[in-house]
Amino acid sequence: MGMTITQKILADHTGKKYVEPGELILADVDMVLGNDITAPVAIKEFYKSGCKKVFDRKKIALVPDHFAPNKDIKSAQQCKTVRDFAREQGIENYFEVGKMGIEHALLPEKGMVVPGDLVIGADSHTCTYGALGAFSTGVGSSDMAAAMMMGKIWFKVPETIKFIFNGKLNPWVTGKDLILYTIGQIGVDGALYKAMEFSGEAITSLSMDERFSITNMAVEAGAKSGIIAPDQKTIKYVEERSNKPYNIYESDDDAEYSEIFEFDCSQIEPQVALPHLPENTVGISSIDHILIDQVVIGSCTNGRIEDMRAAAKILKNQKVHPYVRLIIIPATQEVYLQCIKEGIIEIFIEAGAVVSTPTCGPCLGGYMGILAEGEKALATTNRNFVGRMGHPKSEVYLSNPAVAAASAVMGRIASPEEVIKNAV
Amino acid sequence: MKLKGKALKYGDNIDTDVIIPGKYTKTLNMKELADHVMEDLDPDFKNKLQNGDFLVAGHNFGCGSSREQAPLALKHAGVSCIIAESFARIFYRNAINIGLPLIECKIDEIKNGDILEYVVGSSKLHNLTTQKIIEVKPLPQIMTSILKEGGLVNYLKKYGCYKL
Numbered sequence: 001m002g003m004t005i006t007q008k009i010l011a012d013h014t015g016k017k018y019v020e021p022g023e024l025i026l027a028d029v030d031m032v033l034g035n036d037i038t039a040p041v042a043i044k045e046f047y048k049s050g051c052k053k054v055f056d057r058k059k060i061a062l063v064p065d066h067f068a069p070n071k072d073i074k075s076a077q078q079c080k081t082v083r084d085f086a087r088e089q090g091i092e093n094y095f096e097v098g099k100m101g102i103e104h105a106l107l108p109e110k111g112m113v114v115p116g117d118l119v120i121g122a123d124s125h126t127c128t129y130g131a132l133g134a135f136s137t138g139v140g141s142s143d144m145a146a147a148m149m150m151g152k153i154w155f156k157v158p159e160t161i162k163f164i165f166n167g168k169l170n171p172w173v174t175g176k177d178l179i180l181y182t183i184g185q186i187g188v189d190g191a192l193y194k195a196m197e198f199s200g201e202a203i204t205s206l207s208m209d210e211r212f213s214i215t216n217m218a219v220e221a222g223a224k225s226g227i228i229a230p231d232q233k234t235i236k237y238v239e240e241r242s243n244k245p246y247n248i249y250e251s252d253d254d255a256e257y258s259e260i261f262e263f264d265c266s267q268i269e270p271q272v273a274l275p276h277l278p279e280n281t282v283g284i285s286s287i288d289h290i291l292i293d294q295v296v297i298g299s300c301t302n303g304r305i306e307d308m309r310a311a312a313k314i315l316k317n318q319k320v321h322p323y324v325r326l327i328i329i330p331a332t333q334e335v336y337l338q339c340i341k342e343g344i345i346e347i348f349i350e351a352g353a354v355v356s357t358p359t360c361g362p363c364l365g366g367y368m369g370i371l372a373e374g375e376k377a378l379a380t381t382n383r384n385f386v387g388r389m390g391h392p393k394s395e396v397y398l399s400n401p402a403v404a405a406a407s408a409v410m411g412r413i414a415s416p417e418e419v420i421k422n423a424v
Numbered sequence: 425m426k427l428k429g430k431a432l433k434y435g436d437n438i439d440t441d442v443i444i445p446g447k448y449t450k451t452l453n454m455k456e457l458a459d460h461v462m463e464d465l466d467p468d469f470k471n472k473l474q475n476g477d478f479l480v481a482g483h484n485f486g487c488g489s490s491r492e493q494a495p496l497a498l499k500h501a502g503v504s505c506i507i508a509e510s511f512a513r514i515f516y517r518n519a520i521n522i523g524l525p526l527i528e529c530k531i532d533e534i535k536n537g538d539i540l541e542y543v544v545g546s547s548k549l550h551n552l553t554t555q556k557i558i559e560v561k562p563l564p565q566i567m568t569s570i571l572k573e574g575g576l577v578n579y580l581k582k583y584g585c586y587k588l
Contacts, residue, residue: 024564024588037449041492044452049577067450074450124490124514140492140518142576154566154586188437189484193513222484224513277437364446364489385441385488387464 002252004160005227006195009135009249013118021159021256029059031113032147033121035103036064040081041141042122046148054089055151061093061112061121062086063103066360071367101332101358104128104216104300108208109332111242115230116249120144120153125300125382127223130215131208132238133230133248135195138219158224159258160195160251161186165202167265172416174310175210176302176380176400178202178263179217180271184281185261192222194258197251202265203228208237209306216301217382220278272378272413273398276386284403287413294325294377295408296389297401298356299363302380303331305338307401312344314405314419320352321411327369329356353408365389371396378407425544427504427525428552429476433536436482438465440494440515443486449493457497475502478540480531482508486515495519505542507531507549520567523575528561544571 003011003018011019013027034042039062046054054060062082067075086094093112095101104125107113115133119126122144129136139153147153163182178198183190196218203211211228218226228234230248238246272287274280297303297311308330320326328348330336336358339345348355361368363381371377371390376397379389384396399407402416409419442465444457451457462469479498485508486494495518498506505525519526525544534540538553542560545568549558563571566588573579580586 024566026586026588037446037491037493040452041496045577049580066446071450078450122490122492124488126490138490138514140490140514140521142492142521143517146576146580149580150585152586154588156564188487189510189512192484192510219514222487222512364441366446383439383441383488385439387445388441392464 001256002254004195004197004251004255005133005229005249006135006160006225007157009116009118010155010157019157021157023157024154025157026152026154027118029120029147029151029153030117031059031061031119032144033061033063033103033107033119033123033126034144035066035123036068036075036078036082037066038122038141038144040078042144042148043081043085045142045145049145049149051149054148057090058092059151060091060148061107062091063095063100063106065100065102065358066364067366068100068359069097069357099333102300102303102360105303105331105335108132108212109241109334111238111244114238114242114244114246115234116247120147124219125216127218127225128212128216128300130218130225130227131211133228133234135225135227137225158193158195160197161191162197162199162257162260164260164262165200165265166262167202169202169205169265170269172270172402173268174400175206175213177268177271179214180273180278180281180398181263181268183217183221183278184271186221188220188277188279189222191218194223196221196223196226198226198228204231207306208233209304212304213301217278220382270400270403270415272403273384275384275395275397278382278384278398284415290376290413292324292378292407292412293375294327294369294371295404296327296362296369296377296379296381297404298329298331299360299381300331301382302401303329303335305335307380308335308339308344310401311405312347314402314409314416315351315353316347318351318409318419320408323411324408326353326408327356327362328353329361330358332358362389378404378413380404426541427476427544428539428541429474429478429504431478431480431534431536431538431540432472433480433534434465437484437487438481439488440486440491441488443494444491444497449491454496454500457493458501461497461501470501473502476504477502478505478507479503480507480534482531483510485511487512490514492518492522495522495524499524507534520570521576523571525571529558533558
């Protein structure tokens with residue numbers, strides 16, 4: 001029996017020729033990630049175990065991004081715990097404010113994850129790196145602590161569900177829309193414990209930035225990981241950023257899948273997830289006059305340069321609706337700087353948006369855009385759970401950046417076409 | 425270890441944001457986490473919960489964030505065990521890693537307020553109110569061992585590495 005790309009990566013990190021779904025394995029990790037929410041708990045457990053030194057100071061990444069720059073005294077203490085640990089242990093990949101970006105945009109950008117890697121991170125969206133052809137998955141703080149001690153973690157080898165996206169994308173449809181559509185089809189536990197493998201003509205046509213948006217949200221369908229086989233775009237992206245050796249794996253023709261879904265992209269329009277689950281997706285054309293108070297463009301899902309360009313294309317020579325607060329957060333310093341070079345920040349500010357330093361901030365109701373009771377926000381983030389962005393009686397809708405920007409202009413959830421048409 | 429308590433029953437897809445909202449996660453103070461547990465879902469949860477109670481839910485319990493603060497908040501608030509039709513995988517690992525027992529089983533035979541009894545590691549859950557016995561899905565051996573030691577750090581202190 002052949003293996004999927006996921007089985008192959010796990011087998012190679014276990015020193016085996018073959019692993020099968022359901023098998024328990026002890027795997028070597030290439031990178032262990034933590035942030036300012038999860039790492040302090042992991043550091044406490046690390047010391048409690050009696051361990052003195054991390055297994056490899058080059059294979060740990062610490063990124064204070066959720067409440068940094070420090071929101072308040074408590075978050076300052078959390079960030080200090082991470083900083084002190086990084087200095088004491090000589091952690092090479094510690095990212096201080098000024099170099100820091102949202103972790104899942106930052107690690108690929110810095111070339112810290114390459115195809116064939118096995119990455120665990122104490123953040124659920126660690127599954128993002130599957131877009132590079134790596135196996136990556138979210139864990140909690142205890143597993144992070146144990147991996148920092150030993151460089152190993154145990155797993156159950158997941159079954160894989162294959163998703164094939166046929167045809168060409170309709171205008172304004174992005175990787176974000178494909179993953180929202182998929183979650184709408186299979187539900188928030190439709191891929192529970194499994195790996196999601198994305199393939200097909202439409203996936204091949206996507207840029208790396210859009211592929212990251214897809215694998216980023218695999219966890220919103222309950223998946224352990226999401227993965228896309230590397231191609232020339234992947235190799236170009238990696239070689240521009242990394243000196244690390246990489247391994248290209250592909251699924252065998254006779255690999256076993258627990259399910260296979262085929263989607264016809266000509267039937268998919270820009271998607272919006274209604275409150276309070278990412279599975280509540282509808283096409284933009286069926287949205288009927290939903291007024292909004294806030295729009296957030298950014299996050300580990302959609303804070304990359306192409307997301308900024310997509311928003312700028314809509315916002316150029318436009319004004320944010322007077323009843324809407326538009327908050328734009330480039331995910332990393334590199335994305336921010338590139339926005340400045342391309343004149344994108346100027347477009348945003350002239351339109352009436354605020355632009356923030358990189359942070360997860362509002363996505364998890366942390367800071368920088370908290371919602372009041374009864375308020376509605378459209379966000380390019382990944383979760384719209386009850387209270388996610390603030391008051392438990394506020395509402396979050398999810399979309400791609402162009403839809404979010406158009407909605408900020410119109411004051412209601414709107415298609416980019418409405419703004420572009422009005423501009424002509 | 426024998427657990428006994430009443431059932432507090434909720435629905436499907438209870439996410440980690442309602443278990444402990446993001447705004448409270450920037451602390452290592454367990455009492456503070458426990459004080460806010462489940463408040464966005466049920467503001468009265470803390471009053472209903474007595475030490476040792478079972479939290480019962482439907483499918484996909486603990487979906488969302490990987491924050492270990494979620495099972496920690498439940499444990500420190502006094503929840504002795506979580507019963508659900510299914511669990512989100514990161515929450516599942518996290519709960520075991522902090523020594524909070526989980527049970528995966530059908531929940532139709534459990535009503536809010538029923539008194540339940542469970543011996544950790546056993547394949548049967550007793551509903552003392554209805555006198556029914558409910559079959560539970562067994563844990564992998566490694567997870568039973570981690571639970572037995574009270575969590576992952578204690579387990580690793582004892583065994584030095586994972587024993588699969």
